[in-house]
Amino acid sequence: MSPLVRDWETIARGVMGPLRLPRNPIAMGRFGLRAMRSARGFANAGCDRARAGVVCGHCGALGYAAGVQGSAAAGLMLQIAGHAVGWPLPRGGAQSITDAMVSYLESLGGEVVTGVRVESLEELPGVGVALLDVGARQLASIAGDAQSWRLFRYGPGVFKMDWALEGPIPWSALDCSFAGTVHVGGTLEEIAAAEAAVWRGEHPERPFVLVAQPSMFDDTRAPQLRHVAWAYCHVPNGSDFDMTERIENQIERFAPGFRERILARSVMKTSDIEDYNANYVGGDIAGGANTLRQLFARPVSAFSPYRTPIEGVYLCSASTPPGAGVHGMCGYWAALDALKWLRTH
Ligand SMILES: Cc1cc2nc3c(=O)[nH]c(=O)nc-3n(C[C@H](O)[C@H](O)[C@H](O)COP(=O)(O)OP(=O)(O)OC[C@H]3O[C@@H](n4cnc5c(N)ncnc54)[C@H](O)[C@@H]3O)c2cc1C
Known part of the structure; x- marks a missing residue:
């Protein structure tokens, strides 16, 4: 990881946006050669201990099928960020x-209206x-233009659980x-098989489970000595299968002894996830399938992924580059495009 971590700033600038000519071709080439591989191919080049937990887990967490070309990219990006900044x-x-x-926006005179x-x-x-800030599919219905988004594909959904724990x-x-997030899946082969099953429309007996345990580091999340945790695993888009037992078995x-610590649980199937946020079509929390084409061209073209065919209307959600995550970069690039338009109109 060392050369990539050293180049973190350059790589982040190059990758966290639409497809552009790289400013630092050497650093970007070093990243690109690895990123364009499949997660499984990239993982196999690593040492035994790194193979499953680090490489494939990160790719699986983002809903990539491990055998697909280019699936190493986002996992690698998360991994470099983990080493460079945590x-x-x-x-x-x-x-x-x-x-x-919201408080910053309001300090600038902005207003937020919710519930509509x-x-x-x-x-x-x-x-x-x-x-x-909507998904590609809602844009089609809101803007009444289904044509441009007809090629857009959604990826697997998630089945999510939250627990209140005794300890x-x-x-x-x-x-x-000592980790905020734990990727639970076993070996690389097991994780890859579980994620491949989801892409085939099946529900794996031993799912790849992403577990977050925030109360280990933030005492505002649970009463003293108690804990909370949440987890999700991938399921086929739109699935209504109950993965509770399989997720808890896997943890x-x-x-061992996890189950005895559960005080209460809440579960969300893909339909609950979509009810909670209309952008999560069929339970896909990544704003669209992470295929090689959609890595760059989400959802329309590689060159102007934020501008819609309707004058002055921009898409700024995770359905645009650089995709899902709490990084704000989809909005940043969409805003720059919109400012350019405003200056000429
Ligand atoms: C369980 C879970 C865990 C995650 N973990 C992480 C993580 O650890 N790290 C990370 O970086 N990312 C994580 N993500 C992903 C991240 O939250 C999203 O990628 C990101 O929030 C997407 O931002 P966005 O601006 O596209 O849209 P959103 O944050 O989804 O915001 C869109 C808003 O628009 C509203 N909306 C939709 N349609 C309409 C409409 N027609 N009219 C009015 N309002 C509408 C929605 O209700 C929503 O409030 C996680 C997501 C989930 C669900």
Whole structure:
């Protein structure tokens, strides 16, 4: 990882946006040669201990099929970020990020209106420019133009669980207690098989499970001595299969005694995930399938992925480059495009 971690700033600038000519071709070439491989091919080049837990886990977490060309890219990116700057957890939970952004917007004179579902562009009268933070499919219905998005594909959905726990998760491997996120899946072969099954439309007996344990690091999340954790695994898009037992079995396998610590649980199938946020079509929390084509051309073209065929209307969600994640870069690039348009209109 060392040369890639050294080049983190350059790689982040080059990758966290639309397809462009690289400013530093050597650093980007070093990253690109690895990123264009399949996650499985890339993992196989690593040492035994790194193969499953680090490489394939990261790719699987993002819903990539491990055998697909280019599936190493996002996992590798997450891994470099993990080494270079870490994976932070917001104190107080993700809501605190929203609260901070809203308070900044309001300090600039902006206003946030919630509780309104926008069904059509006509509900947004008198706006010079509109940036829509919606998925490619909703854009088609809101803007009444299905043509441009017909090639867009959604990826697997997620089955999500939240637990209130009597104590921390009793991992057999002590190191896991010091990680905010634990990727639970066993060997590379097991993880790859589980994710491939999902892409075939099946529900794996031993799913690849991403577990977060924020209360280990943030005492605002649970009462004293108690803990919370949440997890998800991939399931076929739109699935209504209940993965509760399989997820808990998988955690119990690596943390014997986990079940005895559960005080309460909540589960969300893909339909609950979509009800919670209309952008998560069929439970896909990544804003679209992470295929090689959609890595760059999400959802329309590689050269202007934010501009829609409708004058002054921009897409700024995770359905655009650089894709899912709490990085804000989809909005950043869409805003730059919109500013350019505003200057000439
Ligand atoms: C369980 C889970 C865990 C995750 N973990 C991580 C993580 O650890 N790290 C990370 O970086 N990312 C994580 N993500 C992904 C990350 O949250 C998303 O990629 C990111 O929030 C996408 O941002 P966005 O701006 O595209 O849209 P969103 O954050 O989804 O915001 C879109 C908003 O628009 C609203 N909306 C949709 N349609 C309409 C409409 N028609 N009218 C009005 N409002 C509408 C939605 O309700 C929503 O509030 C996770 C996601 C989930 C679900």
